[in-house]
Amino acid sequence: MSEKSSCACEHAPIDAANDKAAAPHNLAKNESTGGQDTQSLALKIQNMDCPTEEKLIRLSLKTVAGIAALDFDLLNRILTVHHTLSNTDIIFSKLKEIGMSALPLPATTTASATTQTQTPSVSRRQIITMSIAAVAAFSSEFLAWRGAANDSLPVIMTALIAVFAGGIPTLKKAWVALRHLSLNIYLLMATAVIGAVAIGQWPEAAVVIVLFGIAELIEAASLDRARNAIAGLMAHAPETANTLQTNGEWKDSPVNEITLDQMIRVRAGERIALDGIVASGHSSVDQAAITGESMPVEKRTGDQVYAGTLNQSGTLQLRVSSLQADTMLSRIARSVQQAQSQRAPTQSLVDQFAAYYTPVVFVVALLIAVLPPLLGTNSWHDSLYQALVLLVIACPCALVISTPVTVVCGLALAAKRGILIKGGLYLEQGKNLRLIALDKTGTLTEGKPSLTDVIALAHLSQAEILQIAASLEAGSQHPVAYAILSRHAESGENLMPVLHFSSITASGVNGEINGQRYSLGNLRMFESLNLTLAPEVKKILDENLAQLEQQNKTVLILADTRHVLALLAVADKLRVSSQTAVRELQTMGIDLVMLTGDNAQTAKAIAAQVGISEVRSQLLPEEKLLAITQFSDKQITGMVGDGVNDAPALARAHIGFAMGAAGSDTALETADVALMQDDLRKLPEFIRISKQTARVLWQNIGFAISVKILFFALTLTGHSSMWMAVFADTGTSLLVVLNGLRLLRYQVSSVSETSSS
Numbered sequence: 001m002s003e004k005s006s007c008a009c010e011h012a013p014i015d016a017a018n019d020k021a022a023a024p025h026n027l028a029k030n031e032s033t034g035g036q037d038t039q040s041l042a043l044k045i046q047n048m049d050c051p052t053e054e055k056l057i058r059l060s061l062k063t064v065a066g067i068a069a070l071d072f073d074l075l076n077r078i079l080t081v082h083h084t085l086s087n088t089d090i091i092f093s094k095l096k097e098i099g100m101s102a103l104p105l106p107a108t109t110t111a112s113a114t115t116q117t118q119t120p121s122v123s124r125r126q127i128i129t130m131s132i133a134a135v136a137a138f139s140s141e142f143l144a145w146r147g148a149a150n151d152s153l154p155v156i157m158t159a160l161i162a163v164f165a166g167g168i169p170t171l172k173k174a175w176v177a178l179r180h181l182s183l184n185i186y187l188l189m190a191t192a193v194i195g196a197v198a199i200g201q202w203p204e205a206a207v208v209i210v211l212f213g214i215a216e217l218i219e220a221a222s223l224d225r226a227r228n229a230i231a232g233l234m235a236h237a238p239e240t241a242n243t244l245q246t247n248g249e250w251k252d253s254p255v256n257e258i259t260l261d262q263m264i265r266v267r268a269g270e271r272i273a274l275d276g277i278v279a280s281g282h283s284s285v286d287q288a289a290i291t292g293e294s295m296p297v298e299k300r301t302g303d304q305v306y307a308g309t310l311n312q313s314g315t316l317q318l319r320v321s322s323l324q325a326d327t328m329l330s331r332i333a334r335s336v337q338q339a340q341s342q343r344a345p346t347q348s349l350v351d352q353f354a355a356y357y358t359p360v361v362f363v364v365a366l367l368i369a370v371l372p373p374l375l376g377t378n379s380w381h382d383s384l385y386q387a388l389v390l391l392v393i394a395c396p397c398a399l400v401i402s403t404p405v406t407v408v409c410g411l412a413l414a415a416k417r418g419i420l421i422k423g424g425l426y427l428e429q430g431k432n433l434r435l436i437a438l439d440k441t442g443t444l445t446e447g448k449p450s451l452t453d454v455i456a457l458a459h460l461s462q463a464e465i466l467q468i469a470a471s472l473e474a475g476s477q478h479p480v481a482y483a484i485l486s487r488h489a490e491s492g493e494n495l496m497p498v499l500h501f502s503s504i505t506a507s508g509v510n511g512e513i514n515g516q517r518y519s520l521g522n523l524r525m526f527e528s529l530n531l532t533l534a535p536e537v538k539k540i541l542d543e544n545l546a547q548l549e550q551q552n553k554t555v556l557i558l559a560d561t562r563h564v565l566a567l568l569a570v571a572d573k574l575r576v577s578s579q580t581a582v583r584e585l586q587t588m589g590i591d592l593v594m595l596t597g598d599n600a601q602t603a604k605a606i607a608a609q610v611g612i613s614e615v616r617s618q619l620l621p622e623e624k625l626l627a628i629t630q631f632s633d634k635q636i637t638g639m640v641g642d643g644v645n646d647a648p649a650l651a652r653a654h655i656g657f658a659m660g661a662a663g664s665d666t667a668l669e670t671a672d673v674a675l676m677q678d679d680l681r682k683l684p685e686f687i688r689i690s691k692q693t694a695r696v697l698w699q700n701i702g703f704a705i706s707v708k709i710l711f712f713a714l715t716l717t718g719h720s721s722m723w724m725a726v727f728a729d730t731g732t733s734l735l736v737v738l739n740g741l742r743l744l745r746y747q748v749s750s751v752s753e754t755s756s757s
């Protein structure tokens with residue numbers, strides 16, 4: 001065998017490198033195509049189930065010039081071909097050659113493909129023919145056991161029926177593999193069966209191939225379940241919605257025909273079909289499908305509601321705010337789907353192991369077949385038989401299949417709980433987190449501060465101060481601006497026009513109102529103005545500043561070009577859940593550090609309230625980034641933020657968590673792990689899911705390897721038979737898949753949940 005024999009079975013490990021290149025973000029331009037625009041063709045391949053088929057497809061498409069990369073999503077049976085071809089017919093004919101029929105999918109709807117109900121992998125016909133094969137195979141074995149010769153006519157006849165009814169798909173796939181000089185489980189099976197026949201072991205041949213066929217069917221059926229774990233996330237949104245027609249009547253229409261800004265009506269007890277803004281009505285909505293949060297949320301006019309969530313009490317009229325493919329629910333499904341097509345580290349490890357394991361066993365089998373008879377220590381017949389048994393256990397199937405199934409189930413479990421993980425890598429790394437840096441505003445606190453004090457230090461009245469401050473803040477997105485603007489809105493006054501507005505990150509805002517230049521911001525900003533203050537003003541300013549900070553408030557200074565005009569103070573509330581989360585994380589042995597742009601006094605006070613001892617305050621965004629860089633050089637570091645102006649720090653951390661992702665697109669996109677709910681307790685929950693996934697992963701790997709070792713030993717000492725090996729091999733595959741699926745039912749019970757409910 002050529003270089004291909006190094007990747008004998010299943011998941012072709014040589015392709016691990018290609019997979020990196022095929023990751024969607026690296027694809028925009030492909031070097032090998034000289035910068036030409038690469039197009040993507042998404043194909044649904046109904047009979048692409050198993051990693052072996054991935055290998056075959058790669059081999060067969062490798063020869064086509066103009067194909068840049070291949071993306072495999074085996075679980076959803078979607079192959080994405082990135083190419084520069086003007087005519088894609090060649091792809092279809094190449095696939096046909098290896099017995100695969102491909103159906104093109106519109107490139108943008110790969111996500112909604114998950115929403116379609118999948119045709120089950122195992123048809124009724126397959127079950128019936130397999131049953132016939134099973135009966136025939138066991139009759140053959142039975143006849144032989146009752147004393148008929150292994151190569152007597154009735155035994156051969158029943159064995160042949162078994163092979164024809166149950167073995168044809170296996171033999172066919174083996175033939176394709178042979179033609180492409182690739183060694184896979186089907187070829188091994190076929191070799192074993194033909195070998196058995198050659199040495200006159202007809203019943204053995206029949207039983208082996210039928211057992212293998214049955215196991216393949218069961219495995220396909222259980223993979224369906226893993227597949228549905230993700231499709232199940234999408235099953236929640238209804239396919240039709242009650243929409244307002246132009247003639248004023250309400251009519252049910254299919255969701256994919258509904259356009260933006262159309263009005264839809266959702267009655268109590270119905271699921272919402274599309275994302276929208278409540279236009280009228282009042283109800284409580286169960287948002288578990290999106291946030292994993294079990295408590296219903298009150299919704300009234302102006303509130304955002306999501307597709308897939310359950311309207312519990314009143315009728316709601318909504319203005320549709322996103323099309324079916326763009327709903328939060330679709331984006332979650334798409335994100336999980338993308339996550340699972342990227343290989344997790346353990347998977348690459350396992351693939352690498354498989355790359356060595358199989359050829360080694362193959363060589364050993366060869367030696368066992370040839371050496372003892374040549375040395376005269378064993379007969380040709382027995383040696384050949386032993387070698388064939390070894391071939392059966394040469395297949396690392398169980399090992400290779402268990403990892404992706406387990407990871408997918410872990411991802412699906414987390415998604416169900418409102419934790420969106422962007423790749424198996426983060427799921428695996430979660431358990432290794434040693435330090436987590438937390439942003440203060442919007443992460444530990446609610447991020448919705450309210451204005452508590454307005455202290456005039458010059459000639460302006462409180463109302464005038466508020467009006468100037470609010471006008472300046474109108475152009476800012478900062479939570480502080482929100483506090484000032486919402487207080488101003490209550491006064492009913494108008495905002496004044498601002499010229500030359502600028503907003504300085506982590507400092508404040510400035511601009512010109514009625515010909516006068518003003519600035520509003522923290523002490524840093526004020527000091528940069530370099531005002532010379534009269535000693536008595538300076539004294540009053542310092543006293544007030546100290547006093548407000550003593551009360552743990554964030555203080556802003558309003559000044560014009562010559563005078564300090566006022567102090568404004570805002571205070572933010574700690575989230576109730578933060579304290580519990582902090583305690584849980586500390587119990588897990590994780591160090592916590594609070595990073596904030598706010599003043600030292602307030603920062604320290606908030607940290608003390610939640611129980612965090614290490615605080616870094618008055619940080620600029622680049623200083624936050626620097627801190628994260630230092631932390632992550634030393635240990636596995638996580639960073640939690642809202643994703644708005646801490647995106648670089650989130651990206652630098654090993655795992656960047658964004659809070660409240662259901663409300664913010666940036667958060668959803670920048671984070672490695674998006675917590676859909678504004679609840680820090682999702683963090684320990686994520687770590688627990690990560691630990692449980694790792695546990696199942698290693699159980700599976702340990703189990704699969706032990707069975708292999710056991711059979712290796714049994715075979716070398718002449719204690720195993722071929723059907724035992726098949727049984728062990730396929731049985732192991734099955735058990736590891738089922739063990740992986742168990743994750744879906746894992747109860748992520750947490751201390752905080754039981755104590756707070």
Ligand SMILES: Nc1ncnc2c1ncn2[C@@H]1O[C@H](COP(=O)(O)OP(=O)(O)OP(=O)(O)O)[C@@H](O)[C@H]1O
Pocket residue numbers: 439440441442473476477478480481503504505506507508509520521522554555556595596597598599619620621
């Ligand atoms: N638009 C603004 N108006 C007034 N002051 C501002 C504005 N933006 C920032 N500041 C001041 O700069 C400080 C630092 O801001 P920054 O956004 O870095 O951190 P933060 O929101 O206070 O806290 P965290 O870093 O925990 O999110 C704020 O505490 C506030 O005093």
Ligand SMILES: [Cu+]
Pocket residue numbers: 009010184185395396397398
């Ligand atoms: Cu295999």
